Amino acid sequence: MQTEARVGVVEGGGASSHKLVTHHHRRSQIGAVSQLIAGGVAGAVSKTCTAPLARLTILFQVQGMHSDVSTLRKASILREASRIVTEEGFRAFWKGNLVTIAHRLPYSSISFYAFECYKNMLLQLMSGAEGHESNFGSHVFVRLAGGGLSGITAASVTYPLDLVRTRLSAQTNVNYYRGIWHALCTISREEGIFGLYKGLGACLLGVGPNLAISFSVYDTVRSYWQLQRPNDSTIMVSLACGSLSGIASSTVSFPLDLVRRRMQLEGAGGRARVYKTGVFGTFKHILQAEGLRGLYRGILPEYYKVVPSIGIVFMTYEKLKQVLSEIDT
Numbered sequence: 001m002q003t004e005a006r007v008g009v010v011e012g013g014g015a016s017s018h019k020l021v022t023h024h025h026r027r028s029q030i031g032a033v034s035q036l037i038a039g040g041v042a043g044a045v046s047k048t049c050t051a052p053l054a055r056l057t058i059l060f061q062v063q064g065m066h067s068d069v070s071t072l073r074k075a076s077i078l079r080e081a082s083r084i085v086t087e088e089g090f091r092a093f094w095k096g097n098l099v100t101i102a103h104r105l106p107y108s109s110i111s112f113y114a115f116e117c118y119k120n121m122l123l124q125l126m127s128g129a130e131g132h133e134s135n136f137g138s139h140v141f142v143r144l145a146g147g148g149l150s151g152i153t154a155a156s157v158t159y160p161l162d163l164v165r166t167r168l169s170a171q172t173n174v175n176y177y178r179g180i181w182h183a184l185c186t187i188s189r190e191e192g193i194f195g196l197y198k199g200l201g202a203c204l205l206g207v208g209p210n211l212a213i214s215f216s217v218y219d220t221v222r223s224y225w226q227l228q229r230p231n232d233s234t235i236m237v238s239l240a241c242g243s244l245s246g247i248a249s250s251t252v253s254f255p256l257d258l259v260r261r262r263m264q265l266e267g268a269g270g271r272a273r274v275y276k277t278g279v280f281g282t283f284k285h286i287l288q289a290e291g292l293r294g295l296y297r298g299i300l301p302e303y304y305k306v307v308p309s310i311g312i313v314f315m316t317y318e319k320l321k322q323v324l325s326e327i328d329t
Helices: 002-011 014-030 032-049 051-061 069-074 077-088 090-094 097-128 136-170 180-191 193-197 200-228 234-264 278-290 292-296 299-328
Strands: none
Touching (some): 032 051, 051 077, 051 097, 051 136, 051 299, 077 090, 077 299, 097 180, 136 200, 180 193, 200 234, 200 299, 234 292, 234 299, 278 292
8 A cells, every 4th residue: 555655656646646645644643653652762762772973973063162173183983982981981972861862752753743744734735736736746845844844843842852962962071960850950040941942043944954854865765665676675675765864964954963062062061152143153153263174073973873873763663653553453
């Protein structure tokens, strides 16, 4: 049934479009709880598996904030990993992972479920338009729009936990924040309630195109792959398509992610503020102080992380959704 619906996307007939809408609508209605559970667990598993690379990415991203930029060229992934093991211990690679899971469970649940809802809604609107002729391009647009809207929705709801995760992960030898609740209370007391949303603008600017590209690339490539090679392993297809979508989305959205990290750490632990003019002012400051390469500081560990991370997310999501749907029936 799923393969038939995907054929309708490629061929572009109106009847096929209606069948695709009906199929997606039925799947979202029947499997709403399954989608939420599968999305949340998939995100938590993926983040736990790739936590060491995620922490290395964050540490590289914030290096330029309070250091002499001329010394940054000496940093390398292996040197930074060795420093963490020597100074903080091996378990420090998972510093902040508890709050990562606390953030990722609702974030992934909301993003996956919202993507299906937005996609179904847009498909119904497009199929209901008089004289509308469905085609492959229109469905790519639906996936892009659905992914962007789902990312904005999920990020807005869970942003305070994302900010706390960044601050806990960025701590090295001195632990200013002792845990999730202590960090939430301390930030609220010292920086005000809006301190929990510091960098939200950069986050929304980045997460929209990030998930738009991620979901659309994954959904489009996976649909084409299954159409051409329907007998291939679902797990391998999900891993390959997820990895490709992760590379594409990270390349486009990484500068905004770096700006978000820098803004999240503004004023943390009583440190002096460096960026005082918002998202675009932060961009300008980084370009002037560190050059264009500064906007992609930490992109290498990000690539190392995103290939298994996004691949694991989509693979776990598809497998769990399949298992849970079988249990429901």
